[in-house]
Amino acid sequence: MQVWTKLFAKSPFKPLIKHAEVVLEAVGTLEKALGAWERGEYEKMREYARRVDDLEDFADRIKEEIRDSLSSKLFMPVNRGDILGYLEMQDKIADAAENTAKWLLVRDPNNIPEDIKDEVRTLIMTMSQESIKAAKLVYEAIVQMDRVIESGFGEREIEREYAIIKEIESVEHKIDELDTRFMEIIFKNSAKMEWGLGMYLLNIAKTISNISDKAKDAAERIRLMMNK
Amino acid sequence: MIELLSDPWLFITIAVGLFMAWAIGANDAANSMSTAVGAGAITPKQAVIIAGVLEFTGAYLFGKSVTETVRKGIIDASQISDPNVIVYGSIAALLAASLWLLFASKFGLPVSTTHSIIGGIVGYGIVYAGTSIVNWGKMAQVIASWILSPIFGAIVAFVVIKLVSKTILQQKDPIESAKKWAPVWIGLAFVVIGSMFYIKVMHGKSLFIAVSRYGLAAGVGAFLVSFALLRKNVKATDPYWGVEAIFRKVQVLTSAYVALSHGANDVANAIGPVAAVYAVATMGLAGMKVPVPRWILAMGGLGIAVGVATYGYKVMETVGKKITELTNTRGFSIDFSAATVVLVASSLGLPISTTHTVVGAVIGVGLARGVKAINKDIVKDIVISWFVTVPVAAIIAGIVFKILMIVG
Numbered sequence: 208m209q210v211w212t213k214l215f216a217k218s219p220f221k222p223l224i225k226h227a228e229v230v231l232e233a234v235g236t237l238e239k240a241l242g243a244w245e246r247g248e249y250e251k252m253r254e255y256a257r258r259v260d261d262l263e264d265f266a267d268r269i270k271e272e273i274r275d276s277l278s279s280k281l282f283m284p285v286n287r288g289d290i291l292g293y294l295e296m297q298d299k300i301a302d303a304a305e306n307t308a309k310w311l312l313v314r315d316p317n318n319i320p321e322d323i324k325d326e327v328r329t330l331i332m333t334m335s336q337e338s339i340k341a342a343k344l345v346y347e348a349i350v351q352m353d354r355v356i357e358s359g360f361g362e363r364e365i366e367r368e369y370a371i372i373k374e375i376e377s378v379e380h381k382i383d384e385l386d387t388r389f390m391e392i393i394f395k396n397s398a399k400m401e402w403g404l405g406m407y408l409l410n411i412a413k414t415i416s417n418i419s420d421k422a423k424d425a426a427e428r429i430r431l432m433m434n435k
Numbered sequence: 436m437i438e439l440l441s442d443p444w445l446f447i448t449i450a451v452g453l454f455m456a457w458a459i460g461a462n463d464a465a466n467s468m469s470t471a472v473g474a475g476a477i478t479p480k481q482a483v484i485i486a487g488v489l490e491f492t493g494a495y496l497f498g499k500s501v502t503e504t505v506r507k508g509i510i511d512a513s514q515i516s517d518p519n520v521i522v523y524g525s526i527a528a529l530l531a532a533s534l535w536l537l538f539a540s541k542f543g544l545p546v547s548t549t550h551s552i553i554g555g556i557v558g559y560g561i562v563y564a565g566t567s568i569v570n571w572g573k574m575a576q577v578i579a580s581w582i583l584s585p586i587f588g589a590i591v592a593f594v595v596i597k598l599v600s601k602t603i604l605q606q607k608d609p610i611e612s613a614k615k616w617a618p619v620w621i622g623l624a625f626v627v628i629g630s631m632f633y634i635k636v637m638h639g640k641s642l643f644i645a646v647s648r649y650g651l652a653a654g655v656g657a658f659l660v661s662f663a664l665l666r667k668n669v670k671a672t673d674p675y676w677g678v679e680a681i682f683r684k685v686q687v688l689t690s691a692y693v694a695l696s697h698g699a700n701d702v703a704n705a706i707g708p709v710a711a712v713y714a715v716a717t718m719g720l721a722g723m724k725v726p727v728p729r730w731i732l733a734m735g736g737l738g739i740a741v742g743v744a745t746y747g748y749k750v751m752e753t754v755g756k757k758i759t760e761l762t763n764t765r766g767f768s769i770d771f772s773a774a775t776v777v778l779v780a781s782s783l784g785l786p787i788s789t790t791h792t793v794v795g796a797v798i799g800v801g802l803a804r805g806v807k808a809i810n811k812d813i814v815k816d817i818v819i820s821w822f823v824t825v826p827v828a829a830i831i832a833g834i835v836f837k838i839l840m841i842v843g
Contacts, residue, residue, distance in 0.1 A: 213810055213812075213813045214794065214797055214809060214810055214813045214814075215473075215760050215761060215797075215806065215808070215809065215810070216760075216808035216809065216810045217760060217808060218760045218807035218808050219807070219808060220807060280810060280811045280812045281808045281809065281810065281811065282798075282801055282808070282809040282810075282811050282814075283807060283808050283809075284801070284804030284805065284806070284807065285804075354675065356804065356805075356807060357604070357675050357762065358600070358604045358605060358609075358675065359596065359597070359599070359600025359601075359604050359605065359803070359804070359805060360600075360804055361600065361604055361605035362605060363605065363607075
């Protein structure tokens with residue numbers, strides 16, 4: 208009568224952290240792809256971009272596994288719906304990175320007008336760096352959630368978690384502003400560009416800013432987990 | 436002891452009783468140690484030694500009250516005029532309980548040894564004399580204690596984990612707080628053990644004297660010793676990891692506490708019917724009025740210890756590997772609460788189910804948001820087993836009894 212092996216189910220948090228690791232790697236690889244893009248090393252860029260795609264697939268598989276293991280028969284310290292919702296958002300971070308990678312693979316960024324070239328590049332790179340920061344923070348947030356539970360929902364650990372969530376929100380806000388500025392620049396100079404290039408650049412910026420959007424949504428779910 | 440061998444039925448009863456004790460040791464005792472093994476506090480080998488020694492000690496020192504209840508409380512022995520009925524009935528009850536236990540073990544059903552044996556006794560009683568022989572008042576009490584024990588387990592565990600969380604985990608320096616508070620918990624366990632020792636072994640009557648003299652003395656002693664032992668510096672980068680490291684040591688003690696209380700409570704399941712047969716074999720039906728001799732308790736304790744050593748090792752090894760999700764503070768809360776409830780209940784003579792009390796404690800910790808995932812299905816299985824175990828054991832015992840009456 209091995210009650211114990213059956214009574215204790217596997218904690219969903221370890222696989223959630225594993226999933227967050229893969230998502231972080233996907234965003235990190237995208238940053239490398241964008242770095243290659245900025246330096247004009249397009250072969251390398253494509254290589255990284257394809258790798259982002261693979262990592263997104265991997266994250267998807269982990270997501271499926273977690274979903275299957277989280278049966279409604281489990282009794283957990285946090286709401287099952289909140290965990291599933293969080294997982295969905297965390298996975299969408301990788302999806303967003305993959306979307307950027309797709310746009311990178313569509314074409315090379317030829318003929319960006321010389322007078323805005325530098326600014327376009329710096330903006331994209333800053334956004335990319337900020338997104339990887341957001342992904343890192345999401346990873347930290349889920350690790351911290353595990354600690355919140357370990358501490359028995361102690362005030363101190365909850366506060367730390369709120370601090371991480373706030374930081375994610377501020378990163379998202381920052382990227383939003385960068386994205387708006389980017390759009391203004393592109394539209395102001397639209398006469399100097401072919402329509403395809405404009406669309407290409409705008410979409411890269413949009414998908415990058417999507418990464419932090421999803422990070423914010425994930426953070427929102429963690430807030431809900433603590434509020435049960 | 437010589438008459439033992441001269442009466443083949445007594446010999447058979449003792450053999451079946453030992454088999455039952457072995458089964459209890461092999462599965463139940465091993466299970467009650469599994470939280471400590473799973474949390475990495477002790478190795479399966481250490482668990483076998485701790486369980487072997489303390490199951491025996493618990494059975495021998497504290498095992499009497501429950502044995503009395505099992506032996507003569509559930510059915511009205513005065514309605515039995517033929518001593519052979521007690522003999523055949525006890526064998527039938529033990530056999531039914533052991534078989535059901537083995538069957539359940541094979542299919543991984545969480546059944547209670549206590550429920551099995553009580554079902555067995557009621558079963559042969561009804562076949563012999565109809566439902567009127569069952570002491571329904573006593574039975575209602577026993578059933579109430581089955582329902583209450585997991586609830587008490589849950590309440591105590593809920594409070595314990597909340598206190599551990601408030602006084603240690605949520606403090607500024609969890610490691611330092613753990614060094615201060617862990618000895619308090621060890622002290623409390625010893626207050627219970629010391630008080631029980633006075634009441635059970637020294638046959639003291641006053642609970643006040645038990646707690647104030649023996650309990651407190653044992654508690655303070657244990658507090659001081661453990662305080663001194665835990666002073667050592669814990670090197671830990673993560674404060675929670677440090678607290679868990681301290682509680683890993685504490686859990687060695689609480690798992691011993693669990694083994695002690697399990698021995699005290701569950702030895703009765705194997706030995707109650709044996710004691711009944713021994714009494715009628717040596718003194719006739721009048722023998723039902725004399726207390727259980729100590730050597731029978733010792734024998735039951737030995738049977739459990741052998742069960743732990745021969746088969747329990749395997750159970751603990753597999754179980755220990757599978758519940759890696761349990762941290763030491765949680766394992767401690769479960770162990771401490773379950774052992775306290777079981778020991779107190781068994782000293783009151785209530786035959787409660789250890790398994791169900793521990794399950795109750797797990798749920799209590801879960802309700803305090805302490806366990807990351809509990810299978811609700813198993814909780815449901817356990818509740819169902821309450822309704823199934825007693826009738827099934829009763830039916831098997833009834834059949835075996837009928838056969839023995841015809842053959843014997």
